[in-house]
Amino acid sequence: MKKIEAIIRRDLYEDVKEALSEIGVQFFSFWDVRGVGKTHDKKQYRGTEYDTSYIERRLLSIIVNDAYLEITVKTILDSAATGEIGDGKIFISPIDETVRIRNGERGPEAIYYKEKE
Amino acid sequence: MKKIEAIIRRDLYEDVKEALSEIGVQFFSFWDVRGVGKTHDKKQYRGTEYDTSYIERRLLSIIVNDAYLEITVKTILDSAATGEIGDGKIFISPIDETVRIRNGERGPEAIYYKEKE
Amino acid sequence: MKKIEAIIRRDLYEDVKEALSEIGVQFFSFWDVRGVGKTHDKKQYRGTEYDTSYIERRLLSIIVNDAYLEITVKTILDSAATGEIGDGKIFISPIDETVRIRNGERGPEAIYYKEKE
Amino acid sequence: MYTLDNLWVLIAGILVFFMQAGFAMVEVGFTRAKNAGNILMKNFVDFCIGSLSFFFVGFSLMYGTDIVGIIGTLDLSIVGDSVIEFEKTVPLERTGLNPFTDVWFQSVFAATAATILSGAMAGRTKFGSYILITLVLTAIIYPIQGHWTWGGGWLSKLGFHDFAGSTIVHSVGAWAGLVGAVILGPRLGKYVKGKSQAIPGHNLVLGALGVFILWLGWFGFNPGSELAFSVGEDSDSVLNVAKIFITTNLSAATGFLATLFVTWIRYKKADLSMSLNGALAGLVAITAGCNVVSPGGAIMIGLIAGVVLIFSVEFIDKVLKVDDPVGAISVHGTSGAIGTLLVGLFHTTEGLFYGGGMNQLFIQFIGVFSIMAFTIIVSYVLLKGINAIFGLRVSRVTEIEGLDIHEHGQSVYN
Amino acid sequence: MYTLDNLWVLIAGILVFFMQAGFAMVEVGFTRAKNAGNILMKNFVDFCIGSLSFFFVGFSLMYGTDIVGIIGTLDLSIVGDSVIEFEKTVPLERTGLNPFTDVWFQSVFAATAATILSGAMAGRTKFGSYILITLVLTAIIYPIQGHWTWGGGWLSKLGFHDFAGSTIVHSVGAWAGLVGAVILGPRLGKYVKGKSQAIPGHNLVLGALGVFILWLGWFGFNPGSELAFSVGEDSDSVLNVAKIFITTNLSAATGFLATLFVTWIRYKKADLSMSLNGALAGLVAITAGCNVVSPGGAIMIGLIAGVVLIFSVEFIDKVLKVDDPVGAISVHGTSGAIGTLLVGLFHTTEGLFYGGGMNQLFIQFIGVFSIMAFTIIVSYVLLKGINAIFGLRVSRVTEIEGLDIHEHGQSVYN
């Protein structure tokens, strides 16, 4: 199993979600993060310009079976890319084990997809 | 060392915290995430029903020594399960190294437990 | 590649960011978390003292090439440590792959540093 | 100067109306975000229900021709009249005021009593049942006991002094709320192994704004209760109204400071949420006697109310273990009772400290006690009945996930 | 009692002024956080522009000597006068009031009309273009149609009854807003595959506070429109003002309850955001007839307005597919029109239900329709023009990332 962490533009979240849903990736978690990088929000306040030095981003954390890795990554690339700087990154890391809290089930079965139901 | 990421119902957080504390797992971090899955919050607004398409969840990130892995997982299962859909998941992944910022200490010592003090 | 997750005092964030920037680590994500541990915030409300049982923390998630691991950790240690309890932790875990969403670029090139531009 | 009296009372009524916003902000601020919408709903609905029910039923029960000192004569002709005609819809001409002015001012008072209740029952009450309670309170309970003192009933004959309603308005709401809070039981998680837990309000800025708005409204509530501004050419009422501004303000200010300094000593930190309640305690307490105490007396009343408040909150929370999320029982009940009793001490002609003997104090005690007893008994029967028929408390899951989602299908923060 | 009249109207004007804060809170609360600063800006700027433009231009166009029933005589001497002198700056002495009192009260009304518009156009309008629209609305559009009824123009001669401006103030703002919303098109993401999506307001607590403030302000808006308090020694106007308090309040309360219960049945849950609109619908609807309907009539008007509101909101949203983020078109336009028409039924002497025949109803219809037609046509031309020259809608990226950052360079929450 792999964990895919995708840091995307917040405004494209709905598109990514739709795209993932279409390929059957219907379970994931997300939260809002701030990204430090080359793109910033420029703001001003009472005559002082300032730079928040970050931009608002959304992080999607998706655990997938190895078989699903590539298609999931591809789907994110397709739906989250605008081609402009600031599109974000995808990080892939290993997951040893998954447990479904409801019934203690372990392993790949704990991450089910549409077609399995 | 392992990282345990438990995505649980927010309302059960206190119970899980208590249960972990009893087995000596007194250090962890948590934050609120939104879970996309089969359970949704149904809302309405001005005559339009809508579906937030996510539920509010809490993510606990607990780094443990390998020896503590199983008991921690079990404790979470015991305290966070209601048996209903929507109980959440536990993901386990490898951690290479832990460093205590205060003094630069590394390795398992950096994650101490009650009984070691 | 490695993922460095540093849980630091919120108030020292600016210092850490500066320090990282100086060594060329200019890309990372962060979000606010709550840390359960020995340090708590003590509060009172209408005559009842209570303990939030957590402190406010900031989590920095930095993906680096292996070569950058040590210097990054060292820099965080230098800038985030006060020597008092509550300084936080650094967790290092493996990253299999990084993808730049903008153009699908993979591997170490997807995490670029100042000097490479 | 009939016109001037009307102008003043109409404007004072506007200020009292706005107290609804103050109550809403205080209650929202002092409770959790997940129930904020429900609290707003309740604050609106009780004002709306109260405006209608008091107009059609409550007003005549309160101020209609006295029946053996207990109740006014119900006059349902107002219903028909109000549909057909225009001039005569309010049949009672009891003061020097235009009847419409009168009913306006009295309606906003009735709605205030109803609103107080919602604070004590916040976070766990079924919305439908709450609406029923509000209806009975404004149409029946409030008017009956109000009749006793303000409508020419037995307490007024006795000489009970509750000028603007420390007891008649505030305590009545609070005692009904006490009964509600007891029957409902505490919110989930409020008492863990018998120990009271803090459930901090989610936005004390709103709470503070609410207190400012209430304080503002009180300058309609108390001085407006003079119901005149220029009676006689000697203009006694100008003097009275102006004095009530001073006594009201001094008591509120002292109440805030008293709570502030006592919490500072007692808890080591100056407690904001409690001090906000302290100002309200001073306001509630001065309400009964604002027209007959001296500025010095007002300060004493505020001081006593502010100090007692702290112990009342702790007592109700930790000893009685009654869960009153916004402190309504202490602020409006305890302070209302104390303020009414203190008239017996600080009344500048009848008060014990001013050589008036024990008589007034005794009468005040009878008034406070009998209204408390009446309200508690009647609301107990009412709430138990509603509880049996419709249920009073929401389900466990509704309470945990928030009344907003389950009762209203939406959250206020998005 | 000239002084007393002035005092009342000045104070009523203060209350109407404060409605700006109410509108601001409602609009901010009912929309998204990323545009909150822009909405605040708009609410301030329309009041500021309106205060100036109506003082110098609008007032004389509205109340100046009538020209063929269509428009008042523009009197630019006020500009010069106001710089040089002090006593004579307002040349029109048309009521028993001091001219300054008069212009004060009328200015805050003009600003209200302008503010309504901003709600319907929220979340996507260019700030600069909005300022231009506001200017034309308060200096020209509002005064012209206002002249027809209140300034002695043709509608007043016909006998059109719109006492405090259900149509003249509220509908005008709403119809202009409708035109704006149509020309702008919906916010991004509002309609997905032709289906309306919910875009919930980010802070309904602020929305509710805003409704309380508006309700408060309405006690200046309606009773203040009597423009007197003591005309004649018999004091007719005292009676009128007091009655208007009652009718206004009853209609608002009923409007809230009507919406509450209907949504409860229709959506299974009692809908807060809609019920808040329901109270406003009751207020807007009673505004036209508040001085000539009975309390029972006021309740009927509030009831009808509260029920119609729900269907109006749904119709505009789901059938017309016009994106009106805060429901301004329904609350001010639909309710304003309905309330004005209902005067033809509930007027206690001229109304159909009171034996007055169809005549008044017919006149009301003419008034509602002609003002709607005029406003829609003129604003269409205006907005199309501005759209062509400056553009009306912000860029896609501005809209997505929020007007606050792009138009004002700062966010309101930090």
Place this chain on the structure above:
Amino acid sequence: MYTLDNLWVLIAGILVFFMQAGFAMVEVGFTRAKNAGNILMKNFVDFCIGSLSFFFVGFSLMYGTDIVGIIGTLDLSIVGDSVIEFEKTVPLERTGLNPFTDVWFQSVFAATAATILSGAMAGRTKFGSYILITLVLTAIIYPIQGHWTWGGGWLSKLGFHDFAGSTIVHSVGAWAGLVGAVILGPRLGKYVKGKSQAIPGHNLVLGALGVFILWLGWFGFNPGSELAFSVGEDSDSVLNVAKIFITTNLSAATGFLATLFVTWIRYKKADLSMSLNGALAGLVAITAGCNVVSPGGAIMIGLIAGVVLIFSVEFIDKVLKVDDPVGAISVHGTSGAIGTLLVGLFHTTEGLFYGGGMNQLFIQFIGVFSIMAFTIIVSYVLLKGINAIFGLRVSRVTEIEGLDIHEHGQSVYN
């Protein structure tokens, strides 16, 4: 018409009271969340302290029998009187008003001065020390300089014109705040390597609501300062009061627009936080001359105040490097001084532009300067003293983690 005068001044006082809520919201909104509770505490506590201290001490110092033009005679008999009796508690009968009316209106003014100070010192001042400062300010500093102009002292004899207190109320608060901000030094992180950093306010919606409330309150502040409504049967004061509404509103509106457009040009974006300050600048500036300038003059004053504000904020922030979190020094100090000076130009009979010569301008200058000098010197001594004895600034850790947790043991948002 004595009664009418009292009615108006009492109501105006209510509006001024409510400005406390406005100040609280502005200050909370313009600063960070972690200090919000502390700011609320301060705003309440200064009103409470001020209500008491001004009643017992300040009022007689300000309006008591003049001693060599410098100070009024302290009359402590009020303390005893206020405890024992009722009718005579306010010994000074100096206007046509009831003494209670008078002291009510003057008290809320004194509290306003105190509150201004808290904005400039926000985010780093010890709560206990702040209470002490407030006490001295309302009991001694404000009354003494107030006596000079309003109590019959030397400035009034000179002909200094500060009708409602641009200088006497607003500048005094601001100059004391300036001294406080200088002695305290900037907040941590405000200046990094000598460069000013933006520390954005955490909730500009609250800030905007606060400005609306302040604007509202100003319709009590300025027109209420007429202290009459119907003097003489010719009713001169009706005219005056009505005109003050107009001048006040025009100046505020122009101030907002001026700041808006200048920031739009200067910063490329129309700056909300600054424009909000611009409206306040217009209000503060018109306060001195609201009764003697023409509407055109009011617009000029608002315009100048709105433009100068921007540069004043930048100058204080970037050149002087004094950290004034909410802009209180510019809004109340700079604008207050400018507005007072501009009376010398725009006074319609005495002003330079109206053929009155340099005389009035010169007198205005003396007034502005002497009150500034007095306030700065006295507060410097006071604050240095408090600093030496109790310490003025909180500890580093308190400041970093927030005053709410450390000073009050609770956070406002949970």
